Every structure is written in C-alpha cells, then in structure tokens.
Amino acid sequence: MKKRLAECRVTVVGLGLMGASLCLDLSQHTLCREVRGVARRTDTVLDAFFAGAVDLATNDLYTGILGADIVILATPVRTIVHMLEELGPRLWPGTLVMDLGSTKQTICAAMDRLPPGLQPIGGHPMTGKETAGFQAAEPGLYRGAPWILTPLPRTSPEALDLARELVEAVGARPMVLEAERHDRLVASISHLPFLLASALVHAVADTGAQDPAVWELAAGGFRDTSRVAASDTRMFLDILMTNREAVLDQLERFGQHVAELRTLLANGDEEALQAKLAISQQARARWQGRGSGDQGIG
Amino acid sequence: MKKRLAECRVTVVGLGLMGASLCLDLSQHTLCREVRGVARRTDTVLDAFFAGAVDLATNDLYTGILGADIVILATPVRTIVHMLEELGPRLWPGTLVMDLGSTKQTICAAMDRLPPGLQPIGGHPMTGKETAGFQAAEPGLYRGAPWILTPLPRTSPEALDLARELVEAVGARPMVLEAERHDRLVASISHLPFLLASALVHAVADTGAQDPAVWELAAGGFRDTSRVAASDTRMFLDILMTNREAVLDQLERFGQHVAELRTLLANGDEEALQAKLAISQQARARWQGRGSGDQGIG
Known part of the structure; x- marks a missing residue:
C-alpha cells in the first residue's frame, strides 16, 4: 500500500534552523496533510505556531508523534540516537522515521534497532548556515541542495519512495548513499x-x-x-x-x-x-x- | 605647495582587478584631472580605453607616466619592486609614487631607494576578490574597505595628505601602519x-x-x-x-x-x-x- 506525502501527518522533532525551515516549506505549500513541530523550549513552540510554520506545536514528544505517518528527527546527532531508543515502542507500525543528522553511521545503527514494523531511513540535507535556531529558519532553504538518503537493508522501496517525494517536494535533490561512504x-x-x-x-x-x-x-x-x-x-x-x-x-x-x-x-x-x-x-x-x-x- | 587630487594626472600601472577598478572609480566620478592606464597586453589596453576606464591607455610604460603627478603601481609585488628600480630616474620631481601591493616591507625598501625628489608611500587596500584580471574589475570595489598606507620617513606630510585624499575619494578608509606591522x-x-x-x-x-x-x-x-x-x-x-x-x-x-x-x-x-x-x-x-x-x- 503506497502512501503519498499529501496524505501524511508529518512531525518534525527539533525546531532549529533545519527542522523549522523544513516545517515552513511543508506548511506554506500544503505539501502534506498536517505538519507538527516538537521543540524543547516553550518559546520555540509558541514562535513556531504563531509563525504558521506548523499546524500543531508542542513540547511533549509523545503528543507530537501520536498518529504521525512520518517522523523527522532534526536535533543534534546524539540526541537523535537517544530519541530513536525512546521513540521506537511508541510509533505506529509503518511509520517512516527520518532524520536530518550530519553523520549517518551511528544514527543508522540506532535506526536498525527500531521495532521491525517501522520504516527507518537516514538523511542529510547538504544545506544550512552558520546561524542556528528557529529565528534563523527560512523557507526555501533546501531548494537545489543535495539531500543524502541512507536507506537500511530493512527499508522498503515504498518508504524510500515516500522519503524521495518529501525531499523533492521541498526542492532538494535526493542522492542515495551508504552511511559509511x-x-x-x-x-x-x-x-x-x-x-x-x-x-x-x-x-x-x-x-x-x-x-x-x-x-x-x-x-x-x-x-x-x-x-x-x-x-x-x-x-x-x-x-x-x-x-x-x-x-x-x-x-x-x-x-x-x-x-x-x-x-x-x-x-x-x-x-x-x-x-x-x-x-x-x-x-x-x-x-x-x-x-x-x-x-x-x- | 599643496596639491589637490582634482589637479592631478594619475597613472595606474597594471590594469588587473585592483588597478582597473581604481581607474573606473577615478574616471566615473571625475576625481582627478586625467586617468591613464598602463597594461602589458594590448587587449587590456584596448578594453580599458573602450570601457571608459581611462582617458589614455598604453602599453608603453614611459608614455604612461610622462607628466604624471601620481603613479600607482598595481601589479604583483615583485613586479612593483622591479618597476620602482626602472622608473625612478624617469619620474618628475615631486611625483607621488603609490602601490597596491599586498606586502609592504620589500616594496617600501625599494621605494626608499627612489631618487630623493620623489614622494613614495606604500599602500594596501583590504579588498579584492578571487577572480583576477581586467574583466573582473568593477566600480565601487574600494568602498568601505580599509586601505593601509605605509609612509616612509622621507614621505612629506603633503604627500601623505594627497594619498589620503585619493583613498577617501574612492570610498575607502585610510589606516596608517608601519610596513613591518x-x-x-x-x-x-x-x-x-x-x-x-x-x-x-x-x-x-x-x-x-x-x-x-x-x-x-x-x-x-x-x-x-x-x-x-x-x-x-x-x-x-x-x-x-x-x-x-x-x-x-x-x-x-x-x-x-x-x-x-x-x-x-x-x-x-x-x-x-x-x-x-x-x-x-x-x-x-x-x-x-x-x-x-x-x-x-x-
């Protein structure tokens, strides 16, 4: 059963430069059914909601991911690894689990330990800027940038297709690579x-x-x-x-x-x-x- | 006898990025009496003339400097040193001799060997870009940039004033420093x-x-x-x-x-x-x- 991005609830965890810019693109062009944002700080939750970057903002991780079809982890690398451990048992079967981390081997190893029903795929968009945080976010940040995807052996072709669709929807160019490379x-x-x-x-x-x-x-x-x-x-x-x-x-x-x-x-x-x-x-x-x-x- | 930039014939030797950009600024705003450019290649001579960067362009160094009040050497550093040796005997007494070289000790030492009637002063505008040559030249390149001036003990206060006037005329900020520093x-x-x-x-x-x-x-x-x-x-x-x-x-x-x-x-x-x-x-x-x-x- 092939899922299209337009039908998906997408939750982005971490509303710094990368996560929030992604939310802005997804929301402004109504690319998916719902965009949710999870942030640690209440300030960021409020900023993201009132900036129209998300349909729902929360600092409660489990509220944020409830019923999500795609969960995108957009925090520092080792926070992603910890979150993968915590989140696994709470996600719906079939959920596409992506990330925006800048290194991939450690993250993909943690992704491989997720419960079998989930569809993990590593990712790294080759864009950004040196100013961090929600305030630095901007629509169009991903346009034209290579976005590396590192599927695992367990990742289904349908999950990879959905990930590609998301990458292309924000104007980036998907490139499949092994994590080690x-x-x-x-x-x-x-x-x-x-x-x-x-x-x-x-x-x-x-x-x-x-x-x-x-x-x-x-x-x-x-x-x-x-x-x-x-x-x-x-x-x-x-x-x-x-x-x-x-x-x-x-x-x-x-x-x-x-x-x-x-x-x-x-x-x-x-x-x-x-x-x-x-x-x-x-x-x-x-x-x-x-x-x-x-x-x-x- | 104090000379003002507006009364001066200015000859720029070397019409790469730095020299040609300087000519463009001097010409477009009619900041001095005449702008002359000296280039090695005939192509550049023609380009500079027909771009309106100079009033007179030549690949004959001695024609270019004849009667100049200010001579600005805008070639690579060691070419500047060689030219200073050659030019000395041919310049009018009182000529202000400047340069745009990126190191100053070697150049200032060569300047100090100029005949006593000349007024040498080293200079280094802190601007540029990685593309070289006449084609890369642009008006306004010097605007807002620090322009180091390294006067010699023999440089008169009037010569330093005239150099400052030129630097400020193209929008740069003169900063006096010793060459070694x-x-x-x-x-x-x-x-x-x-x-x-x-x-x-x-x-x-x-x-x-x-x-x-x-x-x-x-x-x-x-x-x-x-x-x-x-x-x-x-x-x-x-x-x-x-x-x-x-x-x-x-x-x-x-x-x-x-x-x-x-x-x-x-x-x-x-x-x-x-x-x-x-x-x-x-x-x-x-x-x-x-x-x-x-x-x-x-």
Whole structure:
C-alpha cells in the first residue's frame, strides 16, 4: 500500500534552523496533510505556531508523534540516537522515521534497532548556515541542495519512495548513499573545513592578543575561510564524536599538504610551490565551474 | 605647495582587478584631472580605453607616466619592486609614487631607494576578490574597505595628505601602519587563510581521487572555506615569497591549534574540545558582530 506525502501527518522533532525551515516549506505549500513541530523550549513552540510554520506545536514528544505517518528527527546527532531508543515502542507500525543528522553511521545503527514494523531511513540535507535556531529558519532553504538518503537493508522501496517525494517536494535533490561512504565524504568537505576554520580563528586571536588591529584589517578572505567556525558547537561536537576516525584521517591528509606547502615556502622552492598552488587553484575553479558553488551550506 | 587630487594626472600601472577598478572609480566620478592606464597586453589596453576606464591607455610604460603627478603601481609585488628600480630616474620631481601591493616591507625598501625628489608611500587596500584580471574589475570595489598606507620617513606630510585624499575619494578608509606591522598582520588574516584553503582543496582532491562523489556533496562550507584558493597563484607567490618569515610563524601557530584539536578529538576529550571550539565560535561571532564581516576581500 503506497502512501503519498499529501496524505501524511508529518512531525518534525527539533525546531532549529533545519527542522523549522523544513516545517515552513511543508506548511506554506500544503505539501502534506498536517505538519507538527516538537521543540524543547516553550518559546520555540509558541514562535513556531504563531509563525504558521506548523499546524500543531508542542513540547511533549509523545503528543507530537501520536498518529504521525512520518517522523523527522532534526536535533543534534546524539540526541537523535537517544530519541530513536525512546521513540521506537511508541510509533505506529509503518511509520517512516527520518532524520536530518550530519553523520549517518551511528544514527543508522540506532535506526536498525527500531521495532521491525517501522520504516527507518537516514538523511542529510547538504544545506544550512552558520546561524542556528528557529529565528534563523527560512523557507526555501533546501531548494537545489543535495539531500543524502541512507536507506537500511530493512527499508522498503515504498518508504524510500515516500522519503524521495518529501525531499523533492521541498526542492532538494535526493542522492542515495551508504552511511559509511557518506560519513567519509562529509568528513572531507564539511567536518575538516570546520576544524580548520576553528584553528584559523585561534591563530588570528593569538595575533590579536598582541595587536588587536588584526581584527580591523580582517576582510573577506578571513571572513569566508573562517565562517563555519561560527557554527553551533554543540551540534558540531556530536558530529565530530560520531565521525572520529574519518575526521582524523582527513586531518592527517590535510596536515601533510600544509607541511608540504610549509617546506616549499621555507626552502624558497618557488617553482614547486607555484605548481602546488596551481593544482588547488585549478581544482577549486573547476568545482566552482560545475555550478556546485551555488548551493547552500554543508 | 599643496596639491589637490582634482589637479592631478594619475597613472595606474597594471590594469588587473585592483588597478582597473581604481581607474573606473577615478574616471566615473571625475576625481582627478586625467586617468591613464598602463597594461602589458594590448587587449587590456584596448578594453580599458573602450570601457571608459581611462582617458589614455598604453602599453608603453614611459608614455604612461610622462607628466604624471601620481603613479600607482598595481601589479604583483615583485613586479612593483622591479618597476620602482626602472622608473625612478624617469619620474618628475615631486611625483607621488603609490602601490597596491599586498606586502609592504620589500616594496617600501625599494621605494626608499627612489631618487630623493620623489614622494613614495606604500599602500594596501583590504579588498579584492578571487577572480583576477581586467574583466573582473568593477566600480565601487574600494568602498568601505580599509586601505593601509605605509609612509616612509622621507614621505612629506603633503604627500601623505594627497594619498589620503585619493583613498577617501574612492570610498575607502585610510589606516596608517608601519610596513613591518602590516606584513605581520596580513600574514595572519590573509596569507594563512590562502595556504589553508589550498591545503584543504588538496585534501578534498585526494578524497575525490578515490570517490568523485565528494565534489557533488561539497556545499557552502567547503565553498567558503576554500574560496581564496582560487586566487591568482602568480600574485600569491610574490606575496608569500616577500613575507616568508611572518607566514611561516603563522603556519606554526595554526599548526599548534590543529594539533591540539586533533589530540582532543582522538582522545575523546569532549569537554575540552567543546571549550576550544566555543572560544573560536565566540571570537568569530564577535568579529562578525563588529560589522567587519561586511567588507570586501583581503
């Protein structure tokens, strides 16, 4: 029995940037039968309801999920894992259980422990911004962004179809990947950049401690390179702790390239230095040329 | 005898992004008596003239500077140094000699070797973008950007005033700094980010060599953190080679912070990891809050 999104009650748990933006899209275009939002803080519950982001808002998780056809967990990664453990026995058989977490292996393992009647599927929309919280939410956040889906062996084709329908309904592009492969790839293009940005801000702050004028001079180069360092640290701590091996691998690889650039510069080996810089210059320009540069934030 | 910008013939040597954008501003608002542009390539000479960026365009350096009251060198750093050596004997006494180079110590040392009648002053507008060349030029590029001025002991107060007038005329904010201090600060907020961005692109390219899907997933986090890696490598090679010690210091400092983050992650020391991430998160947010984030690109 195939279910369509239009017939579904959708509950989004966690009304931060990602969850609330999703609610706004689902509500504004009446893409499903009902949109419910669950938030921890009463402020957020009220804000979400009065902003028209949801049909029903509550800070009671069990009220929120009662009778839902699709439950989407949109909290930090390890909160998702805890919620999956708690929620399992309370969900209707056949419920599609999705999430928006930035790492997938830990979450998919927890999803696999859900009672057999449920239909879990991991997900990670490659969009966002460094400002967190309900106030930062906006309609259209998902438009054009890749949205990774990581189905489990137990996920039915119908559940995968429904998940795809939801992803496409908000304008994102579904991409099916294995959880392990997802985690390896995002370690490279999302978690590594975050750590570098943090280390860069620390290095500039060291300079600033001796000469505060550095903050006045800092312009667009620093702004963009360091932007993701302003991301929510609680969220990123969960990401890093649930993708440790892959992130450490990437840091190692990155460290080798920094060391090589350093040596070439220290030795004044101009030809090799320019050659190495030209490789990254061209790779970056090629990527931008593909149009991938117009996406949101991963 | 105090000279005003409105009475001056201004010659800009080098019609890439920075030089041509400056010409556009000077011409469009008729800020000076005449704007001349000198470019190496005939294409650029023609483009600049027919775009109305200059009153006179030439690829003959000596024709370009003949009778100029202000000469602004807008080429890569080491080309500026060579030109200063060549130009000295050919300039009128009293000419204000400026530059737009991204490092200042090497240039100011070469400026100090100019014949005594000339008025040299180093400069570095903290703006730009990663696309280089005449085609990337745009009016208003300098608006709101800090523009460092590094006068020499021999620079007269009148020459400094005229330089300030020019900087303010295109909407930038003049900031007087010593060359050595300038170079130390920009190593931190501009040259270090460039090297990190290059190393990041190399690390992602390594991942991409094994799994090209990484380029499809790369979104805004990668886009912004790596953006400056697309900068002109010839220009950056000059920058790095003329600011080696300061850049190596910054790389060292940065490396220590990366190593610390790595160790905390490897050891699963969550509390200390979150504390360190929170420091950079707050420092970055504080900087953005100052409004400095709205500037151009350094």
